[in-house]
Amino acid sequence: MTEDDILLIRLAKRGNPDAFARIVANYKDFVYRTAYGVLHHKTDAEDVTQETFIKVYQSLRSLRDEHNFPAWLARITARNALDWRQRHWKHRSEPLEDNQVTSGVNPHHQTDVRMEVEHAMQQLGDDYRTILVLRELYGFSYEELAEILALPVGTVRSRLHYARMQLREQLQQEGRG
Template sequence: MKPMDTRLAKLARKGDQRAFAEIVSLYKDKLFHLAYRMTGNRQEAEDVVQDTFLRVFKNLERYDENQKFSTWIYRIATNLCIDRLRKRRSVYSLDAESSDHEGLDGYAMLPSDDRTPESELLLSETQRVIHQAMETLPAKYKSVMVLRYLQDMSLQEISEVLDMPVTTIKTRVHRGREFLRKKLENKL
């Protein structure tokens, strides 16, 4: 039996508007979270989500039902984010020197149960520094790091979403963490 989202895509392809609305309902929050983490901008994230659903609607006939629907829709959203980041980078070329750095892994900074006002302040400052470092990542690393650590995807799933070999994904995750470490070693 095919997964629910694949069945919905098949129905939407035949013109069932309720099926497409259900797809939107299933994925809008997940895609927004992904886009917001990649772009760091609420309006851009909303635009990416809207553009993703427009592309999905226009290209439903191209969807291969033998492929996971989630992989297909995440690929569309991720590519739209990467396109926006590339366009943004050319506009802000003054930052080009620092764009060779990258970073992430906020999960390592989660607080313990014994929170104090001091530890909360330190945590929020640490998270702010990590998010700033994340913003400096080149798009090719940022997409992999967001999918890996914030969307909690496996290397295989990321490979499918980005249509790249797993070995390339592993390399980019490793380099992303290295850049983050270098970027953060003097700030934390």
């Protein structure tokens, strides 16, 4: 997070619409990828992204420390995505877009790995998938995850451990051990 972001947040908290528009522009991909990581559905992730920024706009003034903005935003996004999933009870998914996962040199191998990991992630429960996305894609610390998910740190550690074990088992079943 940059000093420019902190300044934008302070200006937006004072009601500056241009500052809030820049915050949206700066963080829309972060919010979308977080929502998509939970939902695995493009249209739903787009809807959750819009809902999230509406909630952020409505509650930005309650943010006490601008330095905590990324964790605060991730918490709102994850909760919105989980609420959306529960409200709409959708168990559909779409493949990740090519620019969302990159590894390896061979594009066919990369596609195979991406599809296998995505399939394995879909087999995980919402709680496990959400915590893996927030930790492995965004690198949130255990303490930040505890705050985002409103869980004790011990539960975060335990849930991450079991999520990784389940993901490993799923990948081994698919021949990717």
